[in-house]
Amino acid sequence: MHDAPAPVSDITYEDLAQLEQEFDDAELQTLREQHKIYAPLYKKRQEVVAKIPNFWALVLEQAPTEFENYVTPSDSQVFAEALKSIEVERFEINEPNGSPRSVVIRFRFDPNNEFFEDEVLEKRFWHRRALDGWSGIVSEPVKIHWKKGKDLTQGLTDAAVDLFAARKKQDAAAQNGSSNGSSKASKASKITKLPEYKAILNKIDTNTEASLSFFTWFGFISSHGYVTAEESAEASKKEAEKREKRAKGEKVEEEEEAEIDDDDDFFDESEICPNGEDVAEIIVNELWPQAIKYFTAAQEADDDDLSELSDAELDDDDDDDLDEPVDIRSLVRGKGKKEQNGNNGSSASPPPKKRRT
Amino acid sequence: MHDAPAPVSDITYEDLAQLEQEFDDAELQTLREQHKIYAPLYKKRQEVVAKIPNFWALVLEQAPTEFENYVTPSDSQVFAEALKSIEVERFEINEPNGSPRSVVIRFRFDPNNEFFEDEVLEKRFWHRRALDGWSGIVSEPVKIHWKKGKDLTQGLTDAAVDLFAARKKQDAAAQNGSSNGSSKASKASKITKLPEYKAILNKIDTNTEASLSFFTWFGFISSHGYVTAEESAEASKKEAEKREKRAKGEKVEEEEEAEIDDDDDFFDESEICPNGEDVAEIIVNELWPQAIKYFTAAQEADDDDLSELSDAELDDDDDDDLDEPVDIRSLVRGKGKKEQNGNNGSSASPPPKKRRT
Numbered sequence: 001m002h003d004a005p006a007p008v009s010d011i012t013y014e015d016l017a018q019l020e021q022e023f024d025d026a027e028l029q030t031l032r033e034q035h036k037i038y039a040p041l042y043k044k045r046q047e048v049v050a051k052i053p054n055f056w057a058l059v060l061e062q063a064p065t066e067f068e069n070y071v072t073p074s075d076s077q078v079f080a081e082a083l084k085s086i087e088v089e090r091f092e093i094n095e096p097n098g099s100p101r102s103v104v105i106r107f108r109f110d111p112n113n114e115f116f117e118d119e120v121l122e123k124r125f126w127h128r129r130a131l132d133g134w135s136g137i138v139s140e141p142v143k144i145h146w147k148k149g150k151d152l153t154q155g156l157t158d159a160a161v162d163l164f165a166a167r168k169k170q171d172a173a174a175q176n177g178s179s180n181g182s183s184k185a186s187k188a189s190k191i192t193k194l195p196e197y198k199a200i201l202n203k204i205d206t207n208t209e210a211s212l213s214f215f216t217w218f219g220f221i222s223s224h225g226y227v228t229a230e231e232s233a234e235a236s237k238k239e240a241e242k243r244e245k246r247a248k249g250e251k252v253e254e255e256e257e258a259e260i261d262d263d264d265d266f267f268d269e270s271e272i273c274p275n276g277e278d279v280a281e282i283i284v285n286e287l288w289p290q291a292i293k294y295f296t297a298a299q300e301a302d303d304d305d306l307s308e309l310s311d312a313e314l315d316d317d318d319d320d321d322l323d324e325p326v327d328i329r330s331l332v333r334g335k336g337k338k339e340q341n342g343n344n345g346s347s348a349s350p351p352p353k354k355r356r357t
Numbered sequence: 358m359h360d361a362p363a364p365v366s367d368i369t370y371e372d373l374a375q376l377e378q379e380f381d382d383a384e385l386q387t388l389r390e391q392h393k394i395y396a397p398l399y400k401k402r403q404e405v406v407a408k409i410p411n412f413w414a415l416v417l418e419q420a421p422t423e424f425e426n427y428v429t430p431s432d433s434q435v436f437a438e439a440l441k442s443i444e445v446e447r448f449e450i451n452e453p454n455g456s457p458r459s460v461v462i463r464f465r466f467d468p469n470n471e472f473f474e475d476e477v478l479e480k481r482f483w484h485r486r487a488l489d490g491w492s493g494i495v496s497e498p499v500k501i502h503w504k505k506g507k508d509l510t511q512g513l514t515d516a517a518v519d520l521f522a523a524r525k526k527q528d529a530a531a532q533n534g535s536s537n538g539s540s541k542a543s544k545a546s547k548i549t550k551l552p553e554y555k556a557i558l559n560k561i562d563t564n565t566e567a568s569l570s571f572f573t574w575f576g577f578i579s580s581h582g583y584v585t586a587e588e589s590a591e592a593s594k595k596e597a598e599k600r601e602k603r604a605k606g607e608k609v610e611e612e613e614e615a616e617i618d619d620d621d622d623f624f625d626e627s628e629i630c631p632n633g634e635d636v637a638e639i640i641v642n643e644l645w646p647q648a649i650k651y652f653t654a655a656q657e658a659d660d661d662d663l664s665e666l667s668d669a670e671l672d673d674d675d676d677d678d679l680d681e682p683v684d685i686r687s688l689v690r691g692k693g694k695k696e697q698n699g700n701n702g703s704s705a706s707p708p709p710k711k712r713r714t
Binding site: 010011013015016019020022023026029030033034037038041044045048051052289292293295296 | 367368370372373376377379380383386387390391394395398401402405408409646649650652653
């Protein structure tokens, strides 16, 4: 690169792109190291908190305000009555071609809950690269087997699952059919003709309240549009070739990407949870690593009248030295309150965020 | 701990505090690993961007909106005309008793700038533990040698430096004098009697505009009140003893901390940059690691009319494959515009934040 002094105009965008590439690699390496350090701790925490009823419901109650916007009182009721645990895993971290950015978020529920048949709702996010140069996470709609009259999304998640299945079928047919059907633009125009596409747009328009439910998040696909594993492999191969050229100081061709932008807008319209990526990010980067802090804050809010805990315990530190057992009764009684009061954690302020300076 | 199945009520706050402690240690370890991975990259980046005039001023122009709130048009003018570089270092990371959370932020300026005599303004943040259990970063006011009529803080930073010096002098006298003078509460009441304390409160009241200048940040002390290295060492020793007890499963005494809260309020009043910790956090965790992305976004905003760069380059990725040299002229001409237009980057939206999910 430019280790020797060079005239100012010698710095090119190529040089900066090369540097950015190295920063990106460093981030991946950091994620791997971080995973090694935290994995045994998360396991240990899971064992401890499994013994505290409503632990995760209480964590969600004290969630950061950005998260609260995605949870309705009815959602909170489901969490309070049926949520058993949350688990976050970087499921590709040990795969040779996997990304440490790929992540699965698993919600475990009471198998006898009154809302749906599912004991586990598992949302998987793959970090993929699209042929237009975009990279980020994509997911697939998760089927929720709602019990009769209990669907908080009023059929939105079902519609997302149906549309996704129809698109897959269409893609498979296109692969066996005419070759020009595989371009992104023509793919998009074909999807808009699917009855499932029209159905979901109609459902979104007529169910504005249902679209506020947290459970629409299980139908989230991507902020960019779905990218298949095959497309991602092809894009990654192209990207690796570019990188090799760049490292050798060779010129790299820019591809034509104009038509893709329209696609993005088009995909957005059928997305039932447009902020799905933000929701995932808050769970993975805030709620999951800081769960005990949020739980302690929830305990504090619950125990306020009893004055059992001092103010100092809400401090951004870990000096909470009470050796009293966690007050299970005060946790469980939350259930009864929920039914009238819904999201009763929303007025309490979240615990101070951890500073990393 | 609780590896064997145990009745629910056996989980205590002590167990959770012990876990939190382990998470805190894991965070420190992660910071160390991250430092090893990124240190050579930051060095390389510094060499490359040193060849791009106004690189850091342009990064600041495209700063996240939270940061923009702390920068006035006059501040932007200083950056555009005189800022040479920004450096962030974890200066205690290799010290046996140091914290990887301690950080120094260094601003280098043109030595012939019209605003102040200083070539370097260096703000140091120590991560310390107070005797009341709080831990976080503290700093000391930095003297800025403003040229005549150029002080954007209207004497606020000078006043902060003066008050800090007076407090130090008072502390030293107290250590040689009566022993009861060292309690936190009496210390506080003594500080309010200092003429420098009254002077700074008066200055804050009468200079509301000046207190918006970014440069007040150099006078920032702490969100908690200053903690000396000695106090921190004593508090850390006590904390280590507690941890040892906790690890052995022994009971840990809670200390009386009620009076400290009043102190905090009191310290806040003389703080000329109450959000100083947030400012430091944005620089360390956003602007510093993502500098090239912010710079590229600034270039994009500047070149908009010329349509030299495609929209795709603002994407959250590093596929900007132009091999054109960085357009220095468009960077430097920013200067002229600044004087009428001030913070002209404020209307452009920041680049998309990097997702870590």
